[in-house]
Amino acid sequence: MTADPVASLARSLRGPRRVKRRMLREASEGLTDAVEAHRAVGLDDDAARARAVAEFGPVPAVRPAFQDELDRALARRAATVGLCLFPLVTLFWNVAWECSPYPTWPAPSAQFVVAFAASLPALAASLAAAVALAATYRLRPRGTWQLLYRRAHTATVLGTAAFCVAVSTLPATNPKALLWPPTTLTTLTAAVLALLAVTACRSSARRAGC
Amino acid sequence: MRADGLRGHLDGLVLAVLEHEPLHGYGVIQALATRSDGTLDVPAGTVYPALYRLESAGLVTSSWDATSGRRRRLYRLTRTGRRSLARERSDWRELAHAVDSVLGERAT
Numbered sequence: 001m002t003a004d005p006v007a008s009l010a011r012s013l014r015g016p017r018r019v020k021r022r023m024l025r026e027a028s029e030g031l032t033d034a035v036e037a038h039r040a041v042g043l044d045d046d047a048a049r050a051r052a053v054a055e056f057g058p059v060p061a062v063r064p065a066f067q068d069e070l071d072r073a074l075a076r077r078a079a080t081v082g083l084c085l086f087p088l089v090t091l092f093w094n095v096a097w098e099c100s101p102y103p104t105w106p107a108p109s110a111q112f113v114v115a116f117a118a119s120l121p122a123l124a125a126s127l128a129a130a131v132a133l134a135a136t137y138r139l140r141p142r143g144t145w146q147l148l149y150r151r152a153h154t155a156t157v158l159g160t161a162a163f164c165v166a167v168s169t170l171p172a173t174n175p176k177a178l179l180w181p182p183t184t185l186t187t188l189t190a191a192v193l194a195l196l197a198v199t200a201c202r203s204s205a206r207r208a209g210c
Numbered sequence: 211m212r213a214d215g216l217r218g219h220l221d222g223l224v225l226a227v228l229e230h231e232p233l234h235g236y237g238v239i240q241a242l243a244t245r246s247d248g249t250l251d252v253p254a255g256t257v258y259p260a261l262y263r264l265e266s267a268g269l270v271t272s273s274w275d276a277t278s279g280r281r282r283r284l285y286r287l288t289r290t291g292r293r294s295l296a297r298e299r300s301d302w303r304e305l306a307h308a309v310d311s312v313l314g315e316r317a318t
Contacts (some may be wrong), residue, residue, distance in 0.1 A: 005255065027234050029282055032255065033236035042229045055239070057253025065256040069263055133268070139221055139267055139294075 006031060008059045015070025016077060023164060028155055029054060037093050075152040076136045081196050082129025082156035088193070089122045092167060092186045118166040125159020128152075160194045214248030220252065220260050221269075225291055234260060261285055262303060262307035269294050 006028045013017065018091055035045075043051065049125035132152035135145040167190045171178050178187060227233065227241035231264040238261065256288045264270045269291035287295070 009255075025257050026261065026283060027255060029280070030235040030239065030254060030258060032280075033234065033282075034239075037236070037240070055254045059255075062253050062255030064226050065259040069259045072263070072266075098281040137267055139263065140271075174300075 001110075003053070003058050003100045005053055005062070009066060009085075012059070012063060013066055013070060016073045019070055019073040020066075023069060027056075034174065038062045064120050067165060070135050070149075071164065074135060075150065075194070079133035079152040081128040082125050082152065082159050083133060083195055084126075084193070085122045085129070085159045086119075086126035086188060088186065089130070089163055089166055092183075092190075095182045096156075096174075112169075115166045118162040119161035122159045122166065123156040125155045125162065128155035129159070133146075160190075163190055164194055217301070219298075221264060222254065222295065222302065223250070223252075224257065224260050224264060225269060225287060225295040225298060228285055228287045228291070229295060232284045234275070234282045234284055238285065264291070 006024055010020070010024055022074075031052055034055055035048045039045065039053050043209070090207035128148070129152060132148045132155065135148045138145055167187050170183065170187075177183055211278060217266045224244060227238055233241060236254075237260055239252070239257050242250055242252055242257075251282050261270065265272055265285070269288060270284050272283040274281050276282075299316055
């Protein structure tokens with residue numbers, strides 16, 4: 001019985017599930033097509049399967065091609081999250097601080113400085129994420145382009161951390177301010193972003209064997 | 211030709227076999243083997259990620275096809291894909307000419 005290369009790939013690949021499932025399904029369909037084609041020219045089941053698996057290539061040789069696409073999909077996801085950071089910080093700033101029915105404005109100078117300082121790395125992360133996102137659409141990213149999209153996770157994590165710091169200045173000014181629905185929503189979004197960024201980073205670190 | 215010699219050219223090769231007709235994943239693999247008279251030894255497993263990459267980049271598009279009784283993805287070239295193929299061809303001609311002028315035998 002010939003081993004199933006698609007099952008081996010499914011066990012060893014790491015990355016976004018939807019992309020992994022899509023590529024492996026294609027590979028599995030192709031393998032079935034290959035077996036049928038070899039049967040049609042007279043090979044028995046075992047020989048047809050063995051030839052199809054040989055044509056597929058050894059798992060260690062084809063795995064990097066699949067993993068590269070998963071890495072790219074992961075970078076695209078992290079960069080998209082990062083790209084949302086600055087508009088969210090701006091929204092948070094305007095809505096939560098200036099429109100809240102709970103008195104938070106004018107903000108005490110310490111909180112103002114912290115929130116303003118934290119929005120700068122969030123802006124930088126958003127810009128880096130936009131460029132990283134563009135890099136993932138290049139067919140063969142090399143040099144700086146490759147470096148950019150391989151660092152998309154780092155930029156997003158740093159940006160998200162900065163955003164969380166900016167958000168935390170609000171309850172530090174007036175804990176009740178978090179109870180206003182628009183502020184609650186912004187804060188929850190920040191938490192989800194932070195979670196996504198950390199998950200993407202953990203997945204990336206696991207892949208790198210860290 | 212071995213797979214490592216093809217590194218960097220697989221995307222162009224896949225675009226080329228899709229130029230005149232839409233194909234399934236395995237159809238692409240068969241077309242690569244047929245059009246090169248079996249010379250291009252591309253591991254079939256590397257073609258599926260390449261198709262995904264080309265689709266993500268907007269160079270090919272896919273739709274479901276069930277004409278053979280089983281639902282499979284049918285890939286076709288987009289307009290952007292045709293432009294990219296033209297660029298790949300021109301880059302390849304340039305490279306082939308340069309390599310040939312160095313590596314090719316010279317009449318002395």
